[in-house]
Amino acid sequence: MTYIQLSYGDLVLPALLVVMDGVFSLVLRLKLEKQLAVATVRMVVQLVLVGYVLTFLFTAVSPLWTALAALIMVLFASREIVARQRRRLQGVWKYGLGAGCTLLAAGTVTMFALLTELRPDPWYHPRYALPLLGMMLGNTMTGISLGLDVLTNSLMRERAGVEACLALGGTRHQALLPVIRDALRSGFMPIMNSMAAIGLVSLPGMMTGQILAGVEPVDAVKYQLLIMFLIAGGTGLGTLAAVLAGARLLTDSRHRLRLDRLTAEKST
Amino acid sequence: MLTVSGLKRLHIFVSFDLQDGECVALQGPSGVGKTLLLRAIADLDPNEGTVKLDGVLREAMPAPAWRKRVTYLAAEPGWWSDTVQDHFAAWDDALPLIARLGLPNECGAWPIQRLSTGERLRLGLARALMLRARVLLLDEPTSALDPASAAAVESLIAERIADGTSVLWTTHDGAQARRVGTRILVMRPDGGIEEGRP
Numbered sequence: 001m002t003y004i005q006l007s008y009g010d011l012v013l014p015a016l017l018v019v020m021d022g023v024f025s026l027v028l029r030l031k032l033e034k035q036l037a038v039a040t041v042r043m044v045v046q047l048v049l050v051g052y053v054l055t056f057l058f059t060a061v062s063p064l065w066t067a068l069a070a071l072i073m074v075l076f077a078s079r080e081i082v083a084r085q086r087r088r089l090q091g092v093w094k095y096g097l098g099a100g101c102t103l104l105a106a107g108t109v110t111m112f113a114l115l116t117e118l119r120p121d122p123w124y125h126p127r128y129a130l131p132l133l134g135m136m137l138g139n140t141m142t143g144i145s146l147g148l149d150v151l152t153n154s155l156m157r158e159r160a161g162v163e164a165c166l167a168l169g170g171t172r173h174q175a176l177l178p179v180i181r182d183a184l185r186s187g188f189m190p191i192m193n194s195m196a197a198i199g200l201v202s203l204p205g206m207m208t209g210q211i212l213a214g215v216e217p218v219d220a221v222k223y224q225l226l227i228m229f230l231i232a233g234g235t236g237l238g239t240l241a242a243v244l245a246g247a248r249l250l251t252d253s254r255h256r257l258r259l260d261r262l263t264a265e266k267s268t
Numbered sequence: 269m270l271t272v273s274g275l276k277r278l279h280i281f282v283s284f285d286l287q288d289g290e291c292v293a294l295q296g297p298s299g300v301g302k303t304l305l306l307r308a309i310a311d312l313d314p315n316e317g318t319v320k321l322d323g324v325l326r327e328a329m330p331a332p333a334w335r336k337r338v339t340y341l342a343a344e345p346g347w348w349s350d351t352v353q354d355h356f357a358a359w360d361d362a363l364p365l366i367a368r369l370g371l372p373n374e375c376g377a378w379p380i381q382r383l384s385t386g387e388r389l390r391l392g393l394a395r396a397l398m399l400r401a402r403v404l405l406l407d408e409p410t411s412a413l414d415p416a417s418a419a420a421v422e423s424l425i426a427e428r429i430a431d432g433t434s435v436l437w438t439t440h441d442g443a444q445a446r447r448v449g450t451r452i453l454v455m456r457p458d459g460g461i462e463e464g465r466p
Binding site: 158159160161162163164165166167168169170171175178252254255256257258 | 310311312313314330331332333335336339340341342344345346347348349392395396399
């Protein structure tokens with residue numbers, strides 16, 4: 001297996017494409033050049049750093065360091081989930097719900113892949129565990145944040161209908177079911193669209209990376225299929241857990257709708 | 269009998285009884301907390317105090333069971349499905365009520381989106397009456413109705429009262445309060461309540 005190695009110098013020319021975007025922004029007065037510069041610098045610094053961190057982790061092959069890296073990744077994912085919500089839960093659940101559900105979904109599916117399909121030695125080998133967890137987190141995070149966003153906004157919009165059902169003796173499950181269904185559909189939609197378009201409209205990054213690294217396309221496809229199945233399972237599990245737990249947190253034991261537990265809508 | 273004792277919700281602090289077959293008209297300026305009080309009795313919002321039905325604490329039964337006995341009807345009834353009949357457990361059984369309220373049988377298939385405010389009010393009332401609750405908490409149930417429809421609603425509720433249903437009825441219409449209420453209670457801006465002049 002051979003691949004064409006790149007030096008940092010090889011990246012200078014492609015980086016000019018981002019400079020080109022900056023020129024477009026200046027010429028068309030889009031006022032995006034500062035944001036673009038910050039985003040580019042952040043991307044370069046974050047990726048270079050992660051490269052060194054992964055090199056260290058792959059050399060150390062320590063369960064503690066691997067677990068710590070995984071924990072940091074989950075915390076960043078939960079922060080990202082909160083940032084994508086227009087209305088957020090108050091208190092400990094603000095971050096706790098996203099962190100708990102991503103950990104449950106991405107953690108379960110990653111462990112499942114490591115212990116049954118990939119079986120690296122040792123099973124927690126960071127070369128397999130961390131990239132896999134990263135891909136699971138990225139996708140479950142999208143499902144969870146979309147599901148929670150639709151749940152909270154639909155509850156605000158459909159409050160009269162939900163409370164009418166409650167006032168007529170409906171349980172909180174009966175009253176929230178239409179909203180829960182909408183939230184779950186929204187959470188599942190990106191991965192379903194992605195599965196339908198993959199191979200025809202888009203070639204996934206991981207598969208492209210493997211092919212560029214010299215892996216036979218048919219073998220790269222098998223890996224990609226494994227990843228897609230895992231992502232679909234993780235997204236389903238995470239979205240379901242987050243939406244059901246969110247619905248539970250936004251009602252109480254007396255079957256009351258508790259929108260007072262949400263913060264005001266984030267201004268955009 | 270519904271017993272409300274030291275019920276506290278935000279600035280509201282009230283105590284009163286509602287006998288079987290009694291209709292109490294609840295009056296007071298807009299924003300004084302009449303809707304908050306009705307919602308608190310139905311246990312739709314967190315509140316403190318003691319509320320009993322025939323001596324049984326509402327906390328002694330699951331909230332859905334309480335709300336089937338003590339049913340709140342909002343001034344603007346909400347809807348959770350696409351058509352009218354989706355909101356009724358047994359649409360055919362509701363048809364006599366629907367007819368009494370001046371609506372045609374085929375309104376079951378009407379989409380909620382096309383209903384007027386008056387139709388929404390009457391259908392919301394029919395939906396609540398189908399539960400045969402012991403206590404009805406009615407929040408301005410005729411405010412958007414023409415005189416004929418309002419009279420139909422008053423007559424229907426009067427029949428239920430005669431059958432022993434208790435009613436707490438908020439209204440800004442003094443004449444209606446005197447017409448439907450065996451007693452009038454007036455909410456004060458400080459959240460208290462006092463007997464009004466009939």
